[in-house]
Every structure is written in C-alpha cells, then in structure tokens.
Amino acid sequence: MAGERRKIDLDAWTPPELDAEPKDVLTVKKYAERWYTETKGRHKPRTRQLNRGYLDNVILPELGSVPLESLTVQDVRRWYASLDHYPTRNANAFSLLRTIFNQAVDDELVPANPCRVKRAAVKTRVIEPVALTAAEIRQLADSMPAQWRALVLVAGFGGLRWGELTALRRSDFTLTESDCSVTVARAAVRMKGHFVVGPPKSKAAMRTVPLPSALRPILVAHIAEHAAPGRGGLMFPADTADLLHDNTVRPRFKRGAAALGHPKLRFHDLRHSAATLFAQAGATLADHMVLMGHTSSAMSARYTHSTAARNRSLVEGIWE
The missing domain is CATH 1.10.443.10 (Intergrase catalytic core)
Structure with missing residues (x-):
C-alpha cells in the first residue's frame, strides 16, 4: 500500500484492470522523460544537450520500451555490451542511466538500481594527452x-x-x-x-x-x-x-x-x-x-x- 501511495504522489499510479484494456505501463522511456523535465533547473544547457543525445541515441532505442520495474542487471549488461566502441560516450550514457535509476529507487518505484556493470562508468582515454614543458x-x-x-x-x-x-x-x-x-x-x-x-x-x-x-x-x-x-x-x-x-x-x-x-x-x-x-x-x-x-x-x-x-x-x- 505504501508503494501504491508513493506512485499516486508521483502521478505514476494506474488503476487495476477493470476490463480487457491494456494497463498503462511506466516504461524506462516515460520515466526518463519525466526525469529529464524535472532536472531542467538543475543542469546547465550544455549538460542538458548532452543528456538529450545520450537518451535519444544510446539509451532509449533499446531500453526505452522496457517496463521500469522489469529492467534487470542482465538487461543492462547486455545493452552495454552491445554498444559500439565509443568509450567516453558509453561511460557517460551508463552514468546517466544509473543516475535516472537512482532517482527511481528514491521514488520507491524500483527496489534496487539495475545499473551495476563493473567499471562501465570509468572513462578510458582514446587519445593520450601531451604535457608540454x-x-x-x-x-x-x-x-x-x-x-x-x-x-x-x-x-x-x-x-x-x-x-x-x-x-x-x-x-x-x-x-x-x-x-x-x-x-x-x-x-x-x-x-x-x-x-x-x-x-x-x-x-x-x-x-x-x-x-x-x-x-x-x-x-x-x-x-x-x-x-x-x-x-x-x-x-x-x-x-x-x-x-x-x-x-x-x-x-x-x-x-x-x-x-x-x-x-x-x-x-x-x-x-x-x-x-x-x-x-x-x-x-x-x-x-x-x-x-x-x-x-x-x-x-x-x-x-x-x-x-x-x-x-x-x-x-x-x-x-x-
């Protein structure tokens, strides 16, 4: 009951099925879009532009339709492993997904964060920098x-x-x-x-x-x-x-x-x-x-x- 009340407070609750109509499922895409809207005042324009790109091009194409509460650690691991070799972009996208699910945990919509791929958020340099004298x-x-x-x-x-x-x-x-x-x-x-x-x-x-x-x-x-x-x-x-x-x-x-x-x-x-x-x-x-x-x-x-x-x-x- 506490969980259902929390969903009502967050405007994420849907009534039980009374007929054959499909239930309005809270998907990763729906929750990510809500998170993106709510963070407008917290992030700088450039950060929001980057986050929009990570969502549209990296995260949501594969994971967007998955019900929020159904996404598993294995799902996230498979998604991350399937990404093209862009280390910095992939690390940033994973970090963004993890941040979104941290909020979902705080909102008591999921019991735990499924973004637990080891070292996935670690950025590795593609080009080694040069230090001049x-x-x-x-x-x-x-x-x-x-x-x-x-x-x-x-x-x-x-x-x-x-x-x-x-x-x-x-x-x-x-x-x-x-x-x-x-x-x-x-x-x-x-x-x-x-x-x-x-x-x-x-x-x-x-x-x-x-x-x-x-x-x-x-x-x-x-x-x-x-x-x-x-x-x-x-x-x-x-x-x-x-x-x-x-x-x-x-x-x-x-x-x-x-x-x-x-x-x-x-x-x-x-x-x-x-x-x-x-x-x-x-x-x-x-x-x-x-x-x-x-x-x-x-x-x-x-x-x-x-x-x-x-x-x-x-x-x-x-x-x-």
Missing part, C-alpha cells in the same frame, strides 16, 4: 599570431578551459606589482550555432588563478593592443568582436604544435600541461584541485602527467 609553451605562443600569444600563455600556465578563456573580460585580470592573476567567473559554450555565456562548469570552477609574474607585461601589452575596449571588453575577441571560435585558432595552433614536434597536440592539452607543471612545482592535491577548478581528487589525478625529463631527474636523485 614551460619552454615549449612559450615557443608555441611565439609561433602564434600576436593576438593569440597571450591566449596560449594563459592556457598553458593557468590551466583554464577553452570556454573559460574565451569568456574572459579585461576586468577579470589583476595585474599589479604584487599580484598577477585571473578570476574565472563565467564560461562560454557553443550550442546550435551560437554562443551561450553562463556560470562555469561547477562551483569549484569559479576560482582565481595566480599567473607567473613574468606574464604581467605581456598581458598589459595584450590588453592595450588586442582586447576589446572597456573594462567589460573581451580579453580574446574574434576579429568580428564576438567570442572567439576554436576553429579560428586551430589551424595556426596545429602548425605551431607540429613545428615543436607534437603534431597531435590539442588545445586542451595546454590544460594538461599546466596541471603537470603545477604538480611538478610541488602543488599539494588540495592546491591542485583549487588551481584547476576540480571537484574531486580523482579528476585532478587524471590531469597530471609525468615527463621523461622529470622521471630522469627522480631516478638520478635516488642514487644520491
């Missing part, structure tokens, strides 16, 4: 057009995400004799052909990142020559004065990376590079999480990488 970051910046050199330096020594970089305003930088830092207060994402600017990825991503003091004169010169006018002007505007698109920067970035001997370098690898430099400089795990804007120690661990030179230094050190 400080000298390589400076070389890469020098190879870029003048208006993008500071962009590469802030990314490589500050570890900001692309969306955080492109949304930066002049007022986000503190460039005094005693302080050289940047405050991340917003981020930009591109959705359906236009940019959307909003809060960063998480509360932890709203942070102030100290920058090497050697960057101060470079940033001052950049503001004078390339930033949009006014305190609220974009720090790294496109030629159209709009937000900068990564496709605009990518060709020159790839040429510069190839000249360095890293033809597979991605712009996001500058964030990996900064994370590695922070760790090698002696940052504690807590320091690292704050600098990178991470919410978990596991995420910080994913972004730190050793280098051959660092390994050689450590090995030589154990002989002494």
